[in-house]
Amino acid sequence: MIRTVVCEKEGCSGNSFYIYTEEKNLILICSECGDRYSFDVSFCDYVLLSSCCKCNNDTFKIFKDTEKESIYARCTECGNPPDKIYVDEGGTQVSYEQKKTDEIKDLIYRLNEKIEMMENKIDILGADQQVVQQSLGYVAEFVQKNPW
């Protein structure tokens, strides 16, 4: 279930927050009373920045998925998420594009391994070259049809 995070301070029911990330915690600060909340976000592979990725506004509505224990932030002005930066396995901060490129490289590597396995199997079966060509054609088509 998705719940809107509302300030818990008595007399305040603020539902827009300033956000920043500290260590592995997402810190929310109620924009009305200044109360501070902290959420463990160590499961995330990215760091949320303090301003909207589209309009630069810095207050957000916060949503919590109670089943998945995950948290979303949406700009109070335009509804977009805050800007984020990713952290790769070595702990280096990388852009979203870089992360995607790395993922695609990894995927292609794994596809190559699969193709080699397929080729080996086909060799064993003694099938002709045409079958191999066809299989490679399917793989290429699959890669093209999947926008990242």
Ligand SMILES: [Zn+2]
């Ligand atoms: Zn408040």
Ligand SMILES: [Zn+2]
């Ligand atoms: Zn915005």
